Amino acid sequence: MNDTPIRIRVKYSKSGNLRFLGHIDTQNLFERALRRTELPIRHTQGFNKRIRINLASALPLGFISEAEILDIWLDQPIDTEIIGKKLNEALPDDIKVLEVQMVDNALPSLQASLVSSDYLISIPADPGLETFKNRFQALLTGEKIEIIKRKKTIDLKPMILDYSFQSESPDGDQSFIRLSSSPNANARPDDLLQLLEIDPADCLVKRTKLNFS
Amino acid sequence: MKKSSQTYTITTLQKKFTAKAILITIMNSLIEKILYHVEKPGRYVGGEHNQIEKDWGSTPLRWCLIFPDIYDIGQTNLGLAMLYQILNAEPDILAERSFAPWIDMEAQLREHDLPLFSLESKKALKEFDILGFTLPYESIYTNVLNILELSGIEAYVSHRTENDPLILGGGQACFNAEPMADFFDAFVIGEGEEVSLEISHLYKAWKANNGSRQELLFQLAKFPGVYVPSLYEVDYLQDGTIEAIRPLRADIPAKITKRIVPVLPPHPEKFLVPNVEIVHDRMSIEIMRGCTRGCRFCHAGMVNRPVRQRSVDQLIPTIKNALKSTGYEEVGLLSLSSSDHTQILELTQQVHENFHDKKLAFGLPSLRIESFSVDLMNELQELKPGGGFTLAPEAATERMRAVINKPLDEEDFYFTVKKIFEHGWRSLKLYYMIGLPTETMEDVEAILEAGIKVKRIGKSILGNSAKVHLGIGTLIPKPHTPFQWLPVESPETIQAKIDYLKAGTRKAGIKMSYNIPDSSLLETWLSRGDRRLGPVIYRAWKNGAKFDAWGERENLPIWREAFESTGVDPDFYAYRERGLDEILPWDHIDIGVKKNFLKQDLQWSLRGRTRPDCRNTCYACGILDAFGETRPDNNISYWGCP
Structure with missing residues (x-):
């Protein structure tokens, strides 16, 4: 395992029924979708290991978006195109990944x-x-x-x-x-x-x- | 949130638009609008990963599967998941889902004159052919009436029109659903995997022939495992007991035998993954069905015979595929008595081998103390370290355990307790029951003594961090069990026993939880009742009883009023010892276990005679007479029966 995690920034849209999904639920949805992709996802340390994931901003319930951003961390580099493809396969239709890019680990948090x-x-x-x-x-x-x-x-x-x-x-x-x-x-x-x-x-x-x- | 000044309703809009298509569009946009005004709108919109949405127009038979509690409670129900997969696997059937709307959503639906709708296509329930209600417990009954009303469907079978959907019930409560007899067109008795498809075929043929509703009910009544209550009449004696339960036609059976699947069908793998946080949000895998232990208080153990188990070779690929298709992080391996699965150690070892690097949690509830080895404990520690452990001795004296047929060697019990603490589990929950037949204060005192001794063991190993929790349940003698004839113990006696335990546990630093005597009364009435309770349920619902499982105690005054105003005596169902020769309200429902067997078991119970695990000795309960012919020849050990 590479000790320095790979930071990946994902831009996605949210519409349809899923606009009624709150912030925490959206985060959980991404966690399970990421698990379905079987990508080498970085987990948090400690007793309850969770997927490390960071959403830029809560989208109020009922709103749609074409510009949501989140960061995830991988254990090893993967082609961004493959990440996008795998994520879109694992996500429900109302969330679509639009862009995936590798970003500098040292950048401050999205929020x-x-x-x-x-x-x-x-x-x-x-x-x-x-x-x-x-x-x-x-x-x-x-x-x-x-x-x-x-x-x-x-x-x-x-x-x-x-x-x-x-x-x-x-x-x-x-x-x-x-x-x-x-x-x-x-x-x-x-x-x-x-x-x-x-x-x-x-x-x-x-x-x-x-x-x- | 401020309300819009302009309110639309379907009826006002109907005046403007007549075309149905436009109406549906309006309904959908109205639904979207009201979703802004309810808590957790994600409950009502579907769209989960693995949802199946079929083309409405081109699919001839449409089921809506309804769990009459909120989405948060119902969505992970394994029965629902199985039927959803089985029905949707057929090209000419679609099955959608609906749940009871929470109070805020119900208010919105009523305010806007909107019918309750399905999650997938947002179609009104009335537009479906068959509404299949899951009835896992009785406190859900009033919600059924509420859902029917919100769908514009009459509660009483006798008031329904030719065009209404067929109202079907299924699930564990249907082994005595007499109290709901007035409201269901038919009940499926027993396991639904095969019969749901057979009913679908029957329904299609009937629809193709343009038959009448009454004809459909006759055809269903003749069908194995289907009970059409309106085609049976019950006569009563002067004292209120039953004189006879008679079918109204000669060509329908006097007794309805439950359905079983001789071989468990492939386990569902493509579980729906909820988008909103719900209760028990994990993947459930059924490793075994039925139980051979024959605990005399246990409804599930009597009605779900025979025992059938899935092999490790089937289970590991199932878990693998299901995890891959869902992304779940927690798995529950379910059965009535997990440690009785013949390959349990192998199963846990293989689960560990296959999944230990995936950062998952595995739960294996319902472990029996005597069949639960230290090897198994070692494996479990790997699968889900830390947290709590639960055991259910149910009674604390040898005599009492013989009465309920759950024998347990004291030494084995305390050895297991010691090992649990030694393996590092800090908290141990022990389930016990009170109100058992022949119970004396001595038996109750023994529960406290056991708790204190367990606490002492924990303390000697882990010091003050060892926690003991007693969960005290009250016996409700359930239909189809050897205790079905017995009364429920009076609330005063139960209260005295609880008070004693409360005082003792507080002093000993043991946590205790218990049922307030009143709170299990509704379950008592509805589970042991007959069809004379129909008007009581109707009235209680009319007066506002719903979500009884949530606030059973709060709704109790409504229920008492309903009994009083309909002239039905609730005590008749709770506190009366029933004669061994009495015809019981559920006697026409045949679970495969003979009434004579239950009678003998009651007599043995009162003499303190046990019936050890029936995998070793057959006691001729009747299940093999009823279903032995369907038993697979090639693998005789597949059923627990010797």
Whole structure:
């Protein structure tokens, strides 16, 4: 066994039924899928040996994504194309591996280097794009955009890094939004939607990119 | 999460769209919408690795297999996995799954007028041909009625229409499912692997002939192992006991003999791998079926005869393939009495040899003390070191153990205990029963003494880190066992015994868990009841009893009210000693073991006479008379019977 593990970065999409899968369950799903691949997966040391796996960011329940990232570690180098192929064979259809690359072991953890996330929100016919825009802009005129999370007041305003609107795209009216995703400033689009008086269940929210430092 | 101001329901949308296809699309998008508002939506969406989804339109016979508890409890049920594989292996049959929705999901379904649906194709249950309910225990009954209502299907068989699906029940509770007789079109008695396919063929032929529902029930009633309760009538005597159980037609059998598979079929390997965290989330492999020990309290040991085992040569490739296809990290090797498998040592050795480098955990529960060797312990230590160990002596005096037919040499027991601690297991759980026939306080005191002695042994080997845990169960004399005639002990006496043990274990630093006397009453009534309980179950459900296995005690007032308002006396089923000549509610269900054998066994029990392992001596329980002809000639030892 090679003592220095091989660090592999995987980009994948998540859609369909599996968008109702939470963070921990997604992690467990990858563990079992990795075991099915029979790749030389690195296990953690100690009494309860688990597969070493690291997801960049929790995707809120119900959202789809074309840009999720995770790291795994192997005991020996394997061709990245083979890893991708084996993983896709072992994963359910609603999760697809898009890219596999070998990365430097010394890089900081994914969570530590994650800065922001990009989302596309499909705007439902009720209230429609104009009202959505108006509510959104009204929200931004305030000095602060405060929400209460776990008994703590959080200001979302500085966490909205960018936004735009697209009318009549092939997928209907959409809003692009970039939100801060760093460990101490993590904003979620569903929090924003609630403030806009929109039920996240009425929108389709897609994460399109994770931005790292 | 804030609710949308606009609420859609199927009925309001129906006015706008009439085409069924559009309706289904709307139903699916509604389902997706409500999933945002429930806890753990992954329970309802399917899509697991190894799920089988067949084309709905081109598959003529559609089953939905239903486990009437939540997904978290039901998904790993081995019976469900077996039927799912067997039915879906047929090109013209599809089998999907459904479970009881948790309370939040039920509220969403009701609010949006949505029917309960299957996990695979999200089709309403009413659209299937056959709904096959698994009934492993009785406290699940009210959930069945709830699922039927959520599917728009009448609870009572007599109210159903020609177009409703066939409502079938199967599983361990069906050896006396009389309390549910009003609600099931038919029950499968015994093992379902073969009969489920045979019923499928019968159903297809009936459907092709455009037969009536009543005709289908007649045909099913004539079929071996199928019980159609509506075609039997029960007469009662003045004192409330049964005068006769009569078939309504001459061409259907007076007794329904259970089905068995003479040879265990290939074990399922492509298990579904749940996406959400569930209870007992591991791979289960059935190494043996049945038990030859004949413990007199044990329902499973009586109804699952004869013993059939899978060989090591079959099991190792099965485990290999199943691990490869699932990626599971934990395997349970299941049977009623694992250490009685004739190749158990070889099996554990081979498991170790084949899988020790895979970082897996193996569990081998249900070990019998006297057939459990030090060699086997060495192997087990390799397979799953650390953690706890469990033994079930069930009674603590020699006399009591003779009554229940679970003899055990005291010296063997304490030797095993010593070895367990010496092998480094720090915690030992011991199961005992109270409320056994002829039990005195002396027998109960002996349980505490045994606990204290075991604790002392543990302490002498491991010091203060040795933990002892007593699990105290209360006997419910079950149908088809030698104790079936006996009453349940009164709650006051049981409480006094529990109080004694509680005080003693606390003083000795022993952990103890037990059933609150009230909490097993529902199981008592429903397992020992007759079809007069139908209205009681219906009323209890109407008044809000569901998930009784979760909050049996909380629902007890609802049940008491249901008994009272329907004029049924619950004590009749719990505290009455039944006459040996009485016709019992389940006498027309033939498990292969003769009633006379059970009677004799009861008499032996009360005289303290044991029947040692019937692999060595045949006591003519009746199983060979019933099924001996089907026994494989080429491998006579395959069945446990001599």
